[in-house]
Amino acid sequence: MSQQSRRSFVKTTAAASTAFAFAPAIGRAGTSANAKMGACVVGANGRGGDHINGWLGDDRTEIRAIVDVDEDVGNKRCEAIEKKQGVRPKFYTDMRKAFEDDAIDVVSTATPNHWHALTGIWAMQHGKDAYVEKPVCHNVHEGTALIAAARKYKKMCQVGTQCRSSKACIEATEFVRNGGIGECNFARGLCYKRRKSIGALGDYAIPSNVNFDLWSGPAQYTAPKVTRQRFHYDWHWQRNYGNGDLGNQGPHQTDVARWGLGVNAHPNTIVTYGGRLGYQAERKDPNYVDAGDTGNTLVSIYDYGDKCIVFETRGLDVSNSADEELNTLFQSTKGNKIGVVFYGTDGYLVQKSYSHCIAYDKDMNVVKEFKGGGDHYGNFLGACESRNMADLNADVREGHLSAGVSHLGNISYYMGEDNHVTAAELKSALKGVKSIDDDGVTADRTIKHLEQNGVDLGKYPISLGPVLKFDPEKEVFTNNDDANRWLTREYRAPYVCPKAADV
Ligand SMILES: NC(=O)c1ccc[n+]([C@@H]2O[C@H](COP(=O)([O-])OP(=O)(O)OC[C@H]3O[C@@H](n4cnc5c(N)ncnc54)[C@H](O)[C@@H]3O)[C@@H](O)[C@H]2O)c1
Missing domain, CATH: 3.30.360.10 (Dihydrodipicolinate Reductase; domain 2)
Incomplete structure (x- = not known):
């Protein structure tokens, strides 16, 4: 069910039955947990942890999926989330599978930069609202395409420049x-x-827990090696x-x-x-x-x-x-x-x-x-509810x-x-x-x-x-x-x- 149709479904059921409205949020099917927005975090390492805390800290969201091409990173996050919210999110290594899930309404992405725009575009093409980390694109044309997707699919697309909030x-x-x-x-x-x-600069092994084809995505593929010592994070300094x-x-x-x-x-x-x-x-x-x-x-x-x-x-x-x-x-x-x-x-x-x-x-x-300071994640969720792009602090x-x-x-x-x-x-x-x-x-x-x-x-x-x-x-x-x-x-x-x- 899409976000909008789920929300109107919830409104109707809540009006018909106060029992529904006050049911504890223990799961999706048939409870008021449906009123929550299903969140999916793509790229769950450093910054992804902040996204997770943002969604865990907001009553309007339940984290239903974690996507990471590093299985260790993803599984650890799922475990920690289960402890906090009581429901274990599904774990995916391929974001396209997660985006097929109707239980997901909002996707936030904290992958490396070369994946940002494509993740946002795919998410919105699948009917999700998207919170995309900065820089919102790896090159200028990707940014233009991301805007076009947000406008075409009428989706909220917030950028992770939190100073705006x-x-x-x-x-x-x-x-x-x-x-x-x-x-x-x-x-x-x-x-x-x-x-x-x-x-x-050298030849370094790719960690065995990482799906390097998916990690590389739109970028040039260098398997069976990478040229930097530390796999995560230091990609920032390789163009x-x-x-x-x-x-x-x-x-x-x-x-x-x-x-x-x-x-x-x-x-x-x-x-x-x-x-x-x-x-x-x-x-x-x-x-x-x-x-x-x-x-x-x-x-x-x-x-x-x-x-x-x-x-x-x-x-x-x-x-x-x-x-x-x-x-x-x-x-x-x-x-x-x-x-x-x-x-x-x-x-x-x-x-x-x-x-x-x-x-x-x-x-x-x-x-x-x-x-x-302010709550940039909360601002995004507010716009997802109002469906008014002008409510986004960082469109x-x-x-x-x-x-x-x-x-x-x-x-x-x-x-x-x-x-x-x-x-x-x-x-x-x-x-x-x-x-x-x-x-x-x-x-x-x-x-x-x-x-x-x-x-x-x-x-x-x-x-x-x-x-x-x-x-x-x-x-x-x-x-x-x-x-x-x-x-x-x-x-x-x-x-x-x-x-x-x-x-
Ligand atoms: N808004 C802020 O203040 C802020 C702060 C820090 C980082 N960031 C941004 O967040 C992004 C991530 O930074 P980081 O430090 O967490 O990097 P990182 O390398 O530590 O983590 C990236 C994670 O994404 C995963 N990943 C890579 N490709 C993927 C794919 N196709 N699908 C799913 N997961 C994938 C990696 O396995 C890794 O776990 C960067 O683009 C950075 O600019 C923003």
Whole structure:
């Protein structure tokens, strides 16, 4: 029975019999447990655990299925869920089987990135509402297809950018849009988060409890080996599956940046510089080759016409290399800095965490603080009940724009990977790029940061990507045909993400 028909069935039965309405929720058939939405979590390891807690913590849901291609992960989760909710969910390794189950109403997915869009599309094609983790897609065309599926099948599709449900972020971004820091056209997103080497590039065995064909799905298939030491999680730093921290943490912060600036489109000009740098110094081996192939130190500049976002990714040690202004704004001189700074004519606003933002005047006096989190899972369930897309705090289109910007930034990096530049060449090339950024100050800070981490820029130089012009409506690059091939990928049948027109 579909979600809508189940709900009307429940309404009718509940009206006819109060006994039904007050029956304990001990199972599906013929009890008020039918009133609950059946949840299915796809990808149950790290983040999947948070999804499970979200559904367990909400009276409106019962977890009826767990899907994981790692049998150990899936079975452990089923056991733990049974202890908490009294009913053991069914366990599947193939999501397509789970999606055939009429007892499932909502699907949430915390698989690796290369599976996100296809999981969401398949779920919605089977009549389920979908909660899809960020980045909502692995490339730009997948995001467009996911939106098309949500609209075609009239399904709720929420993206896992939970800041959208945070009280602090809701109020702070509204404050910026309403002129709280004066006119504001520029925001800087930061992911200063230490990421050590993931180990040497090599041939590593695939864990025997993992169905690697299903794990690889739409990505290139590398059996009988993988090239990274740790199977789970470290795929983030291999572009076949992940999108680096630019596409991992980036979609949280570029989302907040766009939201506060009121930008509701893709950028029209994109350039990225940086590299995967510093691991030779970290390992004290000049010939060391780390298994990752995404940038660990990147600066991406996104021009939206009258607005600009700069996103900085730093994976090396950051204790010494932030500048004084950032230290003051984040009220911290050491360690990771993950957030957004809005620069206004009358002051600054800093998103310091998911649930804490601070507004300053031009002299760095605190003028207002915003605190409090929110329930992003609950917001999704509310929209599933109301059937009103406008009730979603993070509709799929927002997710597409905020993942898309990271993908565009990565495309410039990947295309310019072999274009090595000196510091002087970098700064002179950036002069032509329209940006409300700081005439080389960000580049200077980045260079200083690399040097402080022992990077010999003569031997391991910075790469400068091409300045790409993008048509935000048509979603094509207009000055570089070669770049267009990065907007999608070659899919491996049968794990083919359809084009938007074919969903
Ligand atoms: N919103 C947030 O704040 C937040 C936080 C952490 C992670 N995430 C996102 O969650 C996702 C998962 O991250 P993670 O750290 O849990 O990764 P992980 O590698 O630890 O876990 C992924 C799980 O998915 C399973 N999997 C892979 N392919 C599958 C398939 N086809 N069907 C079913 N299961 C499959 C794997 O076996 C593994 O158990 C990432 O995309 C990440 O960006 C979001």
